[in-house]
Amino acid sequence: MTIHTAILNTDSLPFCKGCGHDLIAKNTAKALEKMGYDPLDVIVVTDIGCHGIIDKCLNTHTVHGLHGRSAALGAGIAFGVDNPNKKVIVFIGDGGSTIGLQHIMEAARLNLPMTVVVHNNFLYGMTGGQTSGLTPQGFNTTTSYEGNPYAGYDICALSHTAGATLTSRIIGIGDYSDKLAVAFGTKGFSLIEVMEICPSYGVKLNPKRKLKEIVEEAGREIGEWINKRNAFENQQGRKTNNLFAKVPDIKKVFNSYLKHPMSIILSGSAGEGVQLAATLLSEASIRSGLSVTQKGSYPVTVGVGFSTAELNLSPEEILFHGIDVPDVVVITSADGLAHNKARIKNMKSGKLFIDSSLTVPETGAEIIAHDFRSIGARDASIYGVFYFALKSGIISTESLFKTIEEKGLTDKLPMEKIKVKLAEA
Amino acid sequence: MQETTKGAHTLVDASRLIIEGLARAGADSFIGYPITPANLLYAYSSQRMPLMLPAPDEITTIQWMTGLAATGKVPVTATSFPGFALMVESINMAYMMELPMVIILVQRLGPATGTATCGAQGDLLLLKGMISGGHPIPVLCTSNFEDSWELSEKAVKMSVELRTPVVLLTSKEEVMTHKSFQLDKLNDIIPVEKKYFSCKDKNNCIYKSYGGDGLVPDFLPVTQNDCQVRINASTHDKMGILQHSNDESMANTRRLEDKNLHCLDNYTFYDYDEQKGADNLIISFGITAAAAKNAVNKLRHDGIKTSLLIPKTLLPVPKQYLEIIEKYSRVVMAEENINNQFGDILFGMNKPEKLRFVGNLGKMITPQQIIQEVK
Numbered sequence: 001m002t003i004h005t006a007i008l009n010t011d012s013l014p015f016c017k018g019c020g021h022d023l024i025a026k027n028t029a030k031a032l033e034k035m036g037y038d039p040l041d042v043i044v045v046t047d048i049g050c051h052g053i054i055d056k057c058l059n060t061h062t063v064h065g066l067h068g069r070s071a072a073l074g075a076g077i078a079f080g081v082d083n084p085n086k087k088v089i090v091f092i093g094d095g096g097s098t099i100g101l102q103h104i105m106e107a108a109r110l111n112l113p114m115t116v117v118v119h120n121n122f123l124y125g126m127t128g129g130q131t132s133g134l135t136p137q138g139f140n141t142t143t144s145y146e147g148n149p150y151a152g153y154d155i156c157a158l159s160h161t162a163g164a165t166l167t168s169r170i171i172g173i174g175d176y177s178d179k180l181a182v183a184f185g186t187k188g189f190s191l192i193e194v195m196e197i198c199p200s201y202g203v204k205l206n207p208k209r210k211l212k213e214i215v216e217e218a219g220r221e222i223g224e225w226i227n228k229r230n231a232f233e234n235q236q237g238r239k240t241n242n243l244f245a246k247v248p249d250i251k252k253v254f255n256s257y258l259k260h261p262m263s264i265i266l267s268g269s270a271g272e273g274v275q276l277a278a279t280l281l282s283e284a285s286i287r288s289g290l291s292v293t294q295k296g297s298y299p300v301t302v303g304v305g306f307s308t309a310e311l312n313l314s315p316e317e318i319l320f321h322g323i324d325v326p327d328v329v330v331i332t333s334a335d336g337l338a339h340n341k342a343r344i345k346n347m348k349s350g351k352l353f354i355d356s357s358l359t360v361p362e363t364g365a366e367i368i369a370h371d372f373r374s375i376g377a378r379d380a381s382i383y384g385v386f387y388f389a390l391k392s393g394i395i396s397t398e399s400l401f402k403t404i405e406e407k408g409l410t411d412k413l414p415m416e417k418i419k420v421k422l423a424e425a
Numbered sequence: 426m427q428e429t430t431k432g433a434h435t436l437v438d439a440s441r442l443i444i445e446g447l448a449r450a451g452a453d454s455f456i457g458y459p460i461t462p463a464n465l466l467y468a469y470s471s472q473r474m475p476l477m478l479p480a481p482d483e484i485t486t487i488q489w490m491t492g493l494a495a496t497g498k499v500p501v502t503a504t505s506f507p508g509f510a511l512m513v514e515s516i517n518m519a520y521m522m523e524l525p526m527v528i529i530l531v532q533r534l535g536p537a538t539g540t541a542t543c544g545a546q547g548d549l550l551l552l553k554g555m556i557s558g559g560h561p562i563p564v565l566c567t568s569n570f571e572d573s574w575e576l577s578e579k580a581v582k583m584s585v586e587l588r589t590p591v592v593l594l595t596s597k598e599e600v601m602t603h604k605s606f607q608l609d610k611l612n613d614i615i616p617v618e619k620k621y622f623s624c625k626d627k628n629n630c631i632y633k634s635y636g637g638d639g640l641v642p643d644f645l646p647v648t649q650n651d652c653q654v655r656i657n658a659s660t661h662d663k664m665g666i667l668q669h670s671n672d673e674s675m676a677n678t679r680r681l682e683d684k685n686l687h688c689l690d691n692y693t694f695y696d697y698d699e700q701k702g703a704d705n706l707i708i709s710f711g712i713t714a715a716a717a718k719n720a721v722n723k724l725r726h727d728g729i730k731t732s733l734l735i736p737k738t739l740l741p742v743p744k745q746y747l748e749i750i751e752k753y754s755r756v757v758m759a760e761e762n763i764n765n766q767f768g769d770i771l772f773g774m775n776k777p778e779k780l781r782f783v784g785n786l787g788k789m790i791t792p793q794q795i796i797q798e799v800k
Contacts, residue, residue: 048659053667061647061655062655062665063656064667065491072484072488073491075492076492076495076496079476079478080493080648102484102485103488106480236475236477243448243472244437249434286434292436292605293605294602300542318604319718320791321715324788324791
């Protein structure tokens, strides 16, 4: 059902005499009325700038946001509306369209169902007539009395390049409601740049200059640019309705001989299984009735350099999980040693498991050198936790084998080699 | 609450608990922009939230969230200080528009980009003053895994029920650490009930942005066509129309201040472990609360009577905290910064002599540090 209610609630709009914004509002209303829109199927999003004072004159829903952000705010509404019968229209000024340029580009790239109407009057009107990013070269403003020395953005070229279905530029004189109706009727993103001169600053500072000539001299073509693209579709991919669904339950089936909390550092090189080794040790410990905390540490370039894991194991609940001086350190490469030298030095007791190829650093810990890397660099850290389990006795190597089996990693890890090496150790 | 073997443990991180908790409480969308250490929250949201969208920057993030909230969604994002700083103006917008959202702020070491992978508790003073005019924005702070679940639920409910953005404050060491945990210990979460404005006369419906019963106006989305909705980030009157500073619009701005303060009792969350006869009180929150618990256990074991207060509603500050502090002759506050930010909020420049501060920069506060200050 179409309800014929006027889009505007008054003929007396609040703009300065001769302001092109007045015509934009009236042409917008005329276009929507011609298209048969119920005002409450239209959401007009405005922001800070002279264009934004139109809100109170509209019978549509109105949302009035921050300077230059109306395109993003409108995009958020477009994501949420999800109804092709609704129309999201964004009003923005030339100033707002540069502070919020990314928002316009993003909405165009995604080809969101919305129309952005750029009120380009060549300057910041509300704040006193300053030069904007869309001010044409040579145009006088209150901050460039001798003419803007720099060329302005071509907002239409940007919108078109970013992927808008429809981009158009018009001279904001007379009845251009049909042009607006084309933009409003576009399924994807449309942007229409309406060229105007601010009567309060632009006309006064640029006497005798005609709007059309200014637009022509600036090289801003009047026209329409189209990208044949599908409008935005909400594509979310596969979702879960329970993030715990794939988190495995770990049942206690082994025993641990740990009587007091123990802090452990595993460290080696990126790509050498340190984090996986830590997870295996954690889960095997839970399987053995212990409480566990585990966290990783590595450089931002995750594929190179050190990789460290910090674990706490305890027969009781663990509250504080920080590790100042560790009880046990397992080092399987030079990267790992370099990253932990200071901590190892601070150890007054405890155990340092270290690959036998490395120079033993200064420490008060008991040194246990072993050839972890002989199993192959990729599995050195995983073998390291098996060796640690064997020598410390706090959990059984069986609990580690069971963990590997439960995680479905039996074929991916050198189980037999580990068994042989453990038998030799 | 979980479809899990009773008593069985899992190895999980708090990021997972937070996102699942938010989703079950009724959060339905997530806008993401990557930043360490909040990336696990983003990853889980992409799997869990019915709507997940990647934003090109953090300003867009909050703008999109606000637009979604205007249509009736309950959006969430997760960030850290550098991203949060960019969001501040837009969060002010959502605050003025009275639209619900949850912003998870994962603290890391500053200033500026500081150290992305190092925990900290340095953003509380920013949160205290982030709304222009000094109006209070609710801040809930998690101090353990149970909180990551329960306060996520509370954050959604507070956000929807009070129509306000809510900050869920946490830190790197909380959301990036895995722990053995029994999921069946978690409470069931009941989704938030969204109360919409009901239009009595559809032919002559007038919806006011405020001015009905109570301090919190009923919500009406811009997706319906019974009644015109005006949403405004500028100073506005009851009809949502921009005004300079007339009595009506100033009354609205005052209401925004009052709203979150008057309703605070319903959203005051803290743990107070009182030991009879104790002269010592330890106050700690967030990541440092675990160290404080360890410290209290040790002190009590050694015969030193000590009580523990773990505030979870950090802002607005519930009156109960000062009432509790009043009872003790020695108060030790522990937080991972070097300027006792919560102490500043509670006492300003007039900190009582009985107050001692334990802080750290770039590393977690240890139980031993706290014990030393109590002794």
